[in-house]
Amino acid sequence: MTKEIYENPDLKKERQNCPFNKEEITNFLDGGKEKTTERRQLETYILSDEQLKDAVPMEYLSHADKYAEELRKSCLLMHKLADSPAGQVQTLRALMGAGLGSAILKEGNPIALHYVMFIPALMGQGTVEQQAKWLEKAYNLNIIGTYAQTELGHGTFLRGLETKATYDPVTKEFVLESPSLTAYKWWPGSLGKTANYAVVMAQLYTKGKCEGIHPFMVQLRDEETHEPLPGILVGEIGPKLGMNTNDNGYLGFDKVRIPREQLLMKHSQVLEDGTYVKPTNSKLSYGTMVFVRVVVCQDVTVNLRKAVTIATRYSCVRRQSELKPGDREPQVMDYQAQQHKLLPPLAATFGFQLAADHLWNLYNTANNSMEQGDMELLPDLHGLSCALKALCSSEAANFVETCRQSCGGHGYMSCSNFPRIYGQVTAAITYEGENTVLWLQVARYLVKTRKEKSGGLSVKYLIDEEKGPRTVDTTPEGIVKLYRRVAVGLVDIAIAELENNSRKGYAPHDAWNHAAVHLIKAAQAHARLFVVESFVDSLKGSRLSAPVRAILSQLCELFIIYWILDRSGDFFLCANLKKEDLLQLNSKYVQLLAAIRPQAVNIVDSFDLRDEILGSPLGCWDGNVYQRLFDEAAKSPLNQKNVHESFHKYLKPLLKSNL
Numbered sequence: 001m002t003k004e005i006y007e008n009p010d011l012k013k014e015r016q017n018c019p020f021n022k023e024e025i026t027n028f029l030d031g032g033k034e035k036t037t038e039r040r041q042l043e044t045y046i047l048s049d050e051q052l053k054d055a056v057p058m059e060y061l062s063h064a065d066k067y068a069e070e071l072r073k074s075c076l077l078m079h080k081l082a083d084s085p086a087g088q089v090q091t092l093r094a095l096m097g098a099g100l101g102s103a104i105l106k107e108g109n110p111i112a113l114h115y116v117m118f119i120p121a122l123m124g125q126g127t128v129e130q131q132a133k134w135l136e137k138a139y140n141l142n143i144i145g146t147y148a149q150t151e152l153g154h155g156t157f158l159r160g161l162e163t164k165a166t167y168d169p170v171t172k173e174f175v176l177e178s179p180s181l182t183a184y185k186w187w188p189g190s191l192g193k194t195a196n197y198a199v200v201m202a203q204l205y206t207k208g209k210c211e212g213i214h215p216f217m218v219q220l221r222d223e224e225t226h227e228p229l230p231g232i233l234v235g236e237i238g239p240k241l242g243m244n245t246n247d248n249g250y251l252g253f254d255k256v257r258i259p260r261e262q263l264l265m266k267h268s269q270v271l272e273d274g275t276y277v278k279p280t281n282s283k284l285s286y287g288t289m290v291f292v293r294v295v296v297c298q299d300v301t302v303n304l305r306k307a308v309t310i311a312t313r314y315s316c317v318r319r320q321s322e323l324k325p326g327d328r329e330p331q332v333m334d335y336q337a338q339q340h341k342l343l344p345p346l347a348a349t350f351g352f353q354l355a356a357d358h359l360w361n362l363y364n365t366a367n368n369s370m371e372q373g374d375m376e377l378l379p380d381l382h383g384l385s386c387a388l389k390a391l392c393s394s395e396a397a398n399f400v401e402t403c404r405q406s407c408g409g410h411g412y413m414s415c416s417n418f419p420r421i422y423g424q425v426t427a428a429i430t431y432e433g434e435n436t437v438l439w440l441q442v443a444r445y446l447v448k449t450r451k452e453k454s455g456g457l458s459v460k461y462l463i464d465e466e467k468g469p470r471t472v473d474t475t476p477e478g479i480v481k482l483y484r485r486v487a488v489g490l491v492d493i494a495i496a497e498l499e500n501n502s503r504k505g506y507a508p509h510d511a512w513n514h515a516a517v518h519l520i521k522a523a524q525a526h527a528r529l530f531v532v533e534s535f536v537d538s539l540k541g542s543r544l545s546a547p548v549r550a551i552l553s554q555l556c557e558l559f560i561i562y563w564i565l566d567r568s569g570d571f572f573l574c575a576n577l578k579k580e581d582l583l584q585l586n587s588k589y590v591q592l593l594a595a596i597r598p599q600a601v602n603i604v605d606s607f608d609l610r611d612e613i614l615g616s617p618l619g620c621w622d623g624n625v626y627q628r629l630f631d632e633a634a635k636s637p638l639n640q641k642n643v644h645e646s647f648h649k650y651l652k653p654l655l656k657s658n659l
């Protein structure tokens with residue numbers, strides 16, 4: 001006899017008569033049918049391993065036990081690499097990020113930094129000889145590394161880092177020093193307890209001159225005993241809002257000597273006599289950060305997909321209040337207000353992914369040409385990676401919080417998985433360049449391009465300005481033009497503010513600081529334009545069936561109108577938008593909410609996120625929400641006995657004390 005599989009009747013109904021092929025969307029998001037098959041095989045391979053399952057939910061473990069447990073599973077995963085059906089690099093990519101990896105390593109992977117930053121730093125900053133020396137060991141996990149840049153006193157302002165690496169031509173060594181408390185490295189992931197090596201960013205001094213920050217390969221711990229080496233002061237920084245098993249750490253140097261060859265010398269060198277050889281571009285040593293900014297855009301998008309899937313399924317299971325007097329309580333998803341909360345983030349997942357795909361392609365093209373010595377694409381890559389990292393992380397964090405709120409009280413439970421998802425996404429606002437600082441970097445590029453009439457592909461619109469009548473057309477192509485006008489208009493307003501400040505007598509740096517609000521708005525408009533353009537163009541250029549194209553086009557339209565309604569002031573100011581246009585967009589928006597609503601569950605199903613990856617009783621495929629919430633509560637240590645021992649110790653004496 002086959003066992004009947006439970007499916008909540010409301011979800012079952014949502015799934016009936018789906019007008020499009022869900023699998024086609026899944027393949028579109030995965031990058032092809034073969035990639036979907038490969039991903040599924042990999043997921044089955046990893047998730048069927050009993051040893052990778054948690055005995056108790058992580059929340060009930062101590063800080064140290066959580067770390068030990070995640071490290072155990074992380075090491076086990078590495079042992080599974082060799083037999084993976086998906087190939088090693090694909091498997092690593094899946095295990096490090098918010099997808100498959102998060103089903104096993106819920107609070108952060110203690111060896112993530114090794115793959116996300118240490119190996120990329122060796123590849124991007126090391127010479128061929130240096131790569132030959134360390135890369136294989138790193139690939140084989142004979143050594144585990146991290147990327148140690150941020151200090152207690154400085155994270156953003158890299159020129160202000162204090163760690164010193166002074167070249168001694170007599171011994172042909174660098175001497176590493178932390179000259180103050182604020183010079184201690186503080187924050188690097190995996191540094192606390194896991195890593196035994198690090199790429200350390202330090203101010204390079206040679207022949208009495210500081211040449212700026214450079215990457216050094218440094219051994220931190222003994223390869224056998226794991227004890228810190230002499231002069232290395234290392235530890236963990238303690239609990240955080242999220243990502244608690246990434247063992248972020250601190251690190252100080254007390255005159256630690258390393259051979260000259262441990263300066264990573266792909267871009268700049270120190271010769272034996274101490275002569276410094278400059279790089280072709282002084283920002284090449286920042287390359288590892290650029291790589292991570294690019295992959296973070298993909299990662300926060302996967303996290304957002306998880307949040308939207310949980311909230312959408314739950315909203316179709318949850319029935320609350322009264323819509324039509326006397327009728328059965330409706331699914332909360334039927335409230336327009338709920339659709340307004342959930343459908344824009346649902347649409348955003350597609351817009352962000354398509355933009356992130358463009359950025360990934362630019363990264364690869366730019367990297368290939370930089371390998372040949374051509375730096376032309378670097379400014380555009382820097383500008384776009386900062387813009388998208390800042391936009392995707394901040395929008396995703398807001399959307400994840402909205403998803404949580406949309407689930408009412410149950411969204412506040414740890415087991416809903418919203419706290420963890422939020423903890424990870426909001427961290428991306430800060431790490432790899434705090435977003436405000438990145439917006440200002442973008443603004444610098446935009447202002448320069450507009451003034452000098454020269455810049456890369458992503459800012460061409462600031463040079464070749466649109467001609468013709470400035471009418472308002474509300475087709476998707478017409479809407480892209482409105483975004484373009486807003487981006488140009490806000491850059492011009494920021495430039496006018498800068499010039500105004502100069503006329504007032506401000507020095508250039510003060511003029512810049514006093515224009516920051518306008519500069520940031522301009523940078524954000526530029527980033528939004530890129531996402532909107534990517535969304536519209538990608539759908540135009542893709543080979544999709546008519547039903548899939550229809551639903552994705554509706555999502556695209558909803559999304560690009562949503563942002564206009566959210567920032568209509570900018571569109572009135574810069575894009576000639578009139579009251580009647582706004583009212584028309586408003587009614588189109590609510591029509592789209594109603595049109596997409598019946599397919600919401602089918603769309604999130606097409607993300608093909610397994611229950612283990614969602615990690616939430618609210619979002620499971622079967623919609624058995626209430627039973628699963630009860631099952632989770634049963635795991636609480638407070639429910640293992642009817643009367644907890646603390647009752648006898650504290651409460652009973654109080655109850656008997658006749659206060």
Ligand SMILES: CCCCCCCCCCCCCCCCCCCCCCCCCCC/C=C/C(=O)SCCNC(=O)CCNC(=O)[C@H](O)C(C)(C)COP(=O)(O)OP(=O)(O)OC[C@H]1O[C@@H](n2cnc3c(N)ncnc32)[C@H](O)[C@@H]1OP(=O)(O)O
Pocket residue numbers: 088089092093096097098112113115116119120139147149150155156157158159189283286287289290295296299378379382430431432433434437438441444445448
């Ligand atoms: C056997 C087989 C095995 C195979 C194994 C293979 C393995 C391969 C690997 C596979 C696995 C891959 C992994 C993929 C993972 C996928 C999932 C990923 C999930 C990710 C999340 C998980 C983990 C979490 C990780 C978190 C880690 C966090 C790390 C960090 O935070 S590190 C620290 C980051 N810090 C910062 O970002 C600091 C921010 N500050 C700055 O960047 C700078 O100071 C500044 C830009 C703000 C200002 O700098 P500066 O003052 O020096 O410069 P300015 O004067 O302002 O500008 C001058 C000038 O320079 C230009 N410029 C600035 N920066 C750059 C740049 N980066 N690039 C280019 N140009 C730059 C700027 O525009 C100015 O130009 P101009 O003068 O105007 O022309």
Ligand SMILES: Cc1cc2nc3c(=O)[nH]c(=O)nc-3n(C[C@H](O)[C@H](O)[C@H](O)COP(=O)(O)OP(=O)(O)OC[C@H]3O[C@@H](n4cnc5c(N)ncnc54)[C@H](O)[C@@H]3O)c2cc1C
Pocket residue numbers: 113147148149150153154155156157186187188189243248427430431432433434435436437440
């Ligand atoms: C989870 C997590 C993981 C991390 N992992 C690593 C890692 O592996 N390796 C590593 O080296 N580092 C890591 N970091 C550190 C991270 O890169 C820094 O925290 C980040 O770059 C911000 O720097 P800061 O902390 O010095 O913030 P600050 O720069 O001190 O920011 C404080 C405030 O000042 C504002 N501000 C600063 N400068 C300006 C400016 N020029 N104009 C306007 N406003 C400004 C900011 O916007 C912010 O509001 C990690 C951080 C986190 C949270």
